[in-house]
Amino acid sequence: MYEFRRTLIPCGLLLLCAAIMGCDSQTEQSQKTSDAKPESKKPKIALIMKSLANDFFSTMAKGAETHQQAHSDDYELVVNGIKDERDLSRQVALVEEMVANGVDAIVIAPADSKALVPALRRAREAGVVVINIDNKLDEEILATEKIEIPFVGPDNKAGAKKVGDYLASKLKAGDEVIVLEGIRTSFNGTQRRLGFEEAMKAADIKIADSQSAQWEMSMANTLALSMLSEHPNVKAILAANDSMALGALAAVKNNGKAGEVAVVGFDNIAAVQQAIKEGQILATADQHGDQLAVFGIEYALNLLKDPNAKLEDRETPVDLVTAEDLK
Structure with missing residues (x-):
């Protein structure tokens, strides 16, 4: 029995050492894994x-x-x-x-x-x-x-001036126009209004009224109908975006002034491109949306x-x- 115990103890020690070495190996491998750089991900x-x-x-x-x-x-x-x-x-x-x-x-x-x-x-x-x-x-x-x-x-003021200048070339000094503005706290809305105003001033064309339709087609339609009734001599509507230009176009038609009141916009959306081809809208600006x-x-x-x-x-x-x- 004594000899058996002498043999068993060294074997136990060997197993314990192996276990400790195994743990050290696993710890080292784990450390290597944590030190490795994470895989790059797409932003x-x-x-x-x-x-x-x-x-x-x-x-x-x-x-x-x-x-x-x-x-x-x-x-x-x-x-x-x-x-x-x-x-x-x-x-x-x-x-x-x-x-x-x-x-x-x-x-x-x-x-x-x-x-x-x-x-x-x-x-x-x-x-x-x-x-x-x-x-x-x-x-x-x-x-x-x-x-x-x-x-x-883009330079919204410069783009609106290009549209305004083109419209002015189709009108004459002293003519009246109205402006449909975007949201007045928006920089692009302000710049487009300023571009329209600069073009009209240079051509000696009077802006009879200027109101915000907040970029919306339905609001533009309602405002344009009211403004056309109040200013019957208006020759054109300058809309600060194409959605409002489409609303203005509908108002012109409902007012019985199709072909008499020109409409211009800004954005070059598909529906306005078609309206330009058909001669219903005069011009727009393309900011390559x-x-x-x-x-x-x-x-x-x-x-x-x-x-x-x-x-x-x-x-x-x-x-x-x-x-x-x-x-």
Whole structure:
């Protein structure tokens, strides 16, 4: 029995040592695994737009989705929008939701140039890259919030002036026109109004009335009917976007002035292209909506690769579109 115990004890020691060595090996392997660099993941970019009921933003979404499909190895895309361009609280909520969902970048066409800035500041503080497209954020509010957010988009004033100049070439000095403005707290709405005004002033054409239809077709139709009745000598309606131009066109027809009152717009949506071909709308401006979000996405991807890159605005093209251009 004594000899048996002498043999058993060394064997137990051997098993214990083997177990300890095995644990050390597993610990070492675990340490190696934890020290290894995590697998790189594709950045996730959120596109947040204004009204999805507006054809311009539908075109923007399709352009962004087409770009992502062609670059599916480079990034993931989440597309969002609000039903009504006046629903600022919902757009703010979308920004917060995208940050909570861990997106790496937000490309946003803000419904308001001021109201979205605090939410976007919080997104920046959370480490999210933010690119502003379409409607420029208010510079004073950005300064107050102490953040820089680059703007990627067209010179809206210059685009509206091109449309206004073309309309003026079809009118004569002293003629009266009316203007349908966008949301007055939106930078692009203000700039388009200023572009129209500059063109009319240069041609000595009188703006008889100017009111905000808040980018909406139905509101534009109602306002235009009222304004045409109040100003029966009006020769043209300048609408700050194409949805309002279509509403104005319907008002002109209902007022029995088709062919007498010209209509111009801004955005170059499909329905207005057709109306221009048919001679019902005189002109619009093309800010290349199918590429506008793409320009912003590409800038965001560059900043994700180089976080220390200098932030700067980037101007995108805007072109006059007439019947001659659509032949």
